Amino acid sequence: MSESLDHRTVGEIVATNYRAAAVFEQFGIDFCCGGRRSLEDACLAATADPVLVARALKAIPPADEQDDTDVTNWPLDRLVDYIVETHHAYVKSALPLIAGYLTKLQAVHGERHPELARVATLFDEIGRDLLQHMVKEERVLFPYLRELIFSGGHACSSPFGSVENPIRMMEREHREAGEALRLLREITHGYVPPADGCATYGACFAELARFERDLHRHVHLENNVLFPSAVELEHGGWPV
Numbered sequence: 001m002s003e004s005l006d007h008r009t010v011g012e013i014v015a016t017n018y019r020a021a022a023v024f025e026q027f028g029i030d031f032c033c034g035g036r037r038s039l040e041d042a043c044l045a046a047t048a049d050p051v052l053v054a055r056a057l058k059a060i061p062p063a064d065e066q067d068d069t070d071v072t073n074w075p076l077d078r079l080v081d082y083i084v085e086t087h088h089a090y091v092k093s094a095l096p097l098i099a100g101y102l103t104k105l106q107a108v109h110g111e112r113h114p115e116l117a118r119v120a121t122l123f124d125e126i127g128r129d130l131l132q133h134m135v136k137e138e139r140v141l142f143p144y145l146r147e148l149i150f151s152g153g154h155a156c157s158s159p160f161g162s163v164e165n166p167i168r169m170m171e172r173e174h175r176e177a178g179e180a181l182r183l184l185r186e187i188t189h190g191y192v193p194p195a196d197g198c199a200t201y202g203a204c205f206a207e208l209a210r211f212e213r214d215l216h217r218h219v220h221l222e223n224n225v226l227f228p229s230a231v232e233l234e235h236g237g238w239p240v
Contacts, residue, residue: 006057010042011035011224013057018070021217023056032219033171033178072225076149076233079226080142087218088134094211095127101204109201113194119187123208126180133173141166145230152233163234167227174219181212 006013010031014020024031027048034042043050071082102120110116144158144166160166185191191209193201 006039006054008039009036010039011220013039014220015072015224017060018072019060020057021220023053023060025213025216026056027053029053030178030216032216032223033175035220035224071221076226076229077146079221080145080149083218083221083226084138084142087214087221088138090214091130091134091211091218094207094214095131098123098204098207098211099127101200101207104200105204108198109196112196115187119184122180122184122187126177126184129173129180130177133170133177136166137170141170145226148230148233163230167231171223171227174223177215178219181215184208185212 008016010020010024010029012035014024014031014035021031024042027043028046029042029048030037030046031042034045037045039053040050042048043053071079074082099120102116102123105113106116106120140160141163144163148163188205188208191205191212193205197205
């Protein structure tokens with residue numbers, strides 16, 4: 001193989017350069033829940049050609065030093081706010097929109113496409129789980145993280161002990177959501193509407209694809225950027 005592979009994990013690669021996320025999405029590489037895999041293992045899991053992936057990563061233009069859009073370089077309190085105001089807000093707005101589309105599709109196309117009932121049931125489960133998950137983050141974990149940040153790692157005692165304990169729970173729930181979305185993608189054949197699908201079909205499946213992309217970036221920011229930095233801070237060192 002002419003191109004050498006980056007030896008960092010895929011999560012570390014995206015945490016260093018957020019533009020790599022688009023490359024990994026292009027090749028179907030999981031950089032959020034699977035962010036701890038090496039690039040080689042991630043390519044193998046996605047059946048992606050590692051030479052093409054390495055070439056695409058090397059083709060990413062260097063970041064502008066004045067570019068403030070790379071959230072991985074932000075202070076942790078700003079990152080927490082961004083996650084809540086951008087990703088949590090999107091999930092809360094997208095859930096009823098997509099659920100409404102699926103209700104309409106079942107009424108019109110359900111007889112010819114019985115798989116729509118499974119899609120609607122699975123999406124409802126994903127939505128309920130994510131809403132509960134975000135409540136735990138917004139009411140318990142994130143307030144503690146803010147206290148940890150502003151105290152320089154010397155926050156008051158918490159009801160859950162080390163911050164690593166709720167983080168493990170959040171990461172497990174991220175994996176469950178990721179697996180449910182993987183199944184949803186499989187049922188919908190990659191969110192491709194059937195030949196007899198109407199405009200609502202197209203709009204619904206496009207929004208499902210957007211929902212998946214948003215969740216990948218959402219989970220990446222928490223699993224690979226926010227959570228490791230919070231653990232490091234609690235252990236006595238300011239995260240870089």
